Amino acid sequence: MPGGPILERIPPESMEGVSTGPRTVRRDARGDFTEVFRREEFPGVFGDAVQVNCTRSLRGVVRGLHFHRFQTDVWFPVSGLMRAVLVDLRPASRSYRKSCVLDIGADDPHRVLIPPGVAHGYSALTDACLFYVVSSYYDGSDEYGVAWDDPEIAADWGVGTPILSDRDISNPVLADIPEERLRELLGG
Numbered sequence: 024m025p026g027g028p029i030l031e032r033i034p035p036e037s038m039e040g041v042s043t044g045p046r047t048v049r050r051d052a053r054g055d056f057t058e059v060f061r062r063e064e065f066p067g068v069f070g071d072a073v074q075v076n077c078t079r080s081l082r083g084v085v086r087g088l089h090f091h092r093f094q095t096d097v098w099f100p101v102s103g104l105m106r107a108v109l110v111d112l113r114p115a116s117r118s119y120r121k122s123c124v125l126d127i128g129a130d131d132p133h134r135v136l137i138p139p140g141v142a143h144g145y146s147a148l149t150d151a152c153l154f155y156v157v158s159s160y161y162d163g164s165d166e167y168g169v170a171w172d173d174p175e176i177a178a179d180w181g182v183g184t185p186i187l188s189d190r191d192i193s194n195p196v197l198a199d200i201p202e203e204r205l206r207e208l209l210g211g
Contacts, residue, residue, distance in 0.1 A: 030110065030120050030121060030122045030175060030176055030177070031120070031121045031122070032121070032122055032123060032124065033118060033121045033122070033123050034123060035109065035123045035125050035135070037118060037121070037123070038109060038111050038118045038121060038123055038141065039111065039113070039116045039117050039118045039138075040116070040136075040138035040141065041109060041111075041123070041135070041136060041137060041138065041141060042135075042136045043125070043133050043134065043135050043136070044064075044133060044134055044136075045132060045133055046058070046059060046099070046132040046133065046134055047132075048132045057099075057132060059099040059134070059154060059156075060075070060097065060099070060156045065095075065097065065136065068095050068136075068158055069095070069156070069158045070158065073156055073157065073158065073159075074156070074157050074159070074160050074161065075154060075155070075156050075157075076154070076155050076156075076157065077101075077152065077153070077154050077155075078152070078153050078155075079150075079151070079152045079153075080103075080105070080145075080147035080150070080151050080152075080153070081147060081150055081186065082147050082148065082149050082150050082151075082182075083146075083147060083182045083183070083184065083185060083186050084146065084147045084185070084186045084187075085144065085145070085146045085147075085171050085180050085182065085185040085186070085187055085191065086144050086145055086146075086188070086191065087108065087142070087143055087144015087145060087168070087171055087191065088108065088110060088142040088143060088144040088168060088169040088170070088171055088173075088176070088178075088191075088194065089142065089143060089144060089166065089167065089168050090112055090139075090140060090141060090142040090143065090167050090168070090169070091139050091140075091165045091166065091167065092139055092140070092165050092167075092208050092209060093139055093158070093159055093162075093165050094139060094157050094158055094159050094162075094165055095136065095137065095138050095139060095157065095158040096136075096137040096143065096155050096156070096157050096158075097134055097135070097136050097137070097155060097156045098127070098134060098135040098137065098145075098153055098154075098155045099134050099153070099154045099155065099156075100127045100128050100129050100131070100151065100152070100153055100154075101129055101152040101153065101154050102129045102150070102151060102152040103128060103129060103147060103148070103149040103150050103151025103152060104126060104127075104128035104129075104130075104147075104148040104149045104151060105126070105127055105128060105145040105146060105147050105148055105151045105153065106124060106125070106126050106127075106145060106146045106148055106179075106180060106181045107124070107125050107126075107127055107135060107143065107144070107145045108122065108123075108124050108143070108144050108145065108146075108176075108178040108180070109122060109123050109124075109125075109137065109141050109142070109143050110122040110141065110142040110143075110169065110176055110197075111140070111141050111142075112140050112141065112142050112169070112197075112205055112209060113139075113140035113141070113205075113209045113210065114202060114205055114206045114209065114210070115209075115210050116140070122176055122178070124178065124179060126148070126181075127145075128148075128149075128151070129151075129152075139209070140208075140209040140210075142168075142169050144171060144178075144191075146180040146181055146182045146185065147182075148181050148182070167208070168190065168191065168194035168195075169194055169195065169196070169197050169200070170194045170195060170196045170197075171185070171187065171191055171194070173196045173197050173198075174196070175196065175197050175198060176197065
């Protein structure tokens with residue numbers, strides 16, 4: 024698209040409800056130890072129903088863009104390097120229709136908090152493993168998506184020919200999701 028993306032790129036700390044933060048890594052001669060999740064660090068977010076997932080991706084895999092009405096994710100890279108893409112789809116948010124891109128990996132001990140209504144995905148820049156804690160158990164009725172290659176988002180995934188799931192290939196572009204539908208799903 025001439026002139027670049029329509030959506031404004033912002034740093035992750037400028038996207039409403041998104042945060043990144045350090046993890047404490049303790050190293051010794053045997054390796055290291057990291058506490059990846061403590062519910063108290065996210066007051067009011069996780070309640071009693073949590074699920075921890077692990078996804079391993081080969082270099083070149085793109086997963087996303089996905090979003091939820093209710094579920095919050097906290098991502099913890101365990102191995103490799105990945106590029107995260109976040110797009111705020113919440114009409115009532117001050118960062119609505121803004122996006123951010125950040126490289127995260129095992130050698131950078133940070134986590135990423137992704138609230139409901141923020142579309143998210145990542146590309147595996149190397150073989151990579153991602154642990155993520157979610158605020159509710161899997162519910163297929165709370166799974167939505169936006170095309171990974173949406174020209175309006177114009178994400179730089181950092182991979183040449185991505186490896187994609189059938190689901191991610193078939194997600195609609197943002198222009199095909201009426202704003203009224205986003206308001207219905209995500210408030211505002």
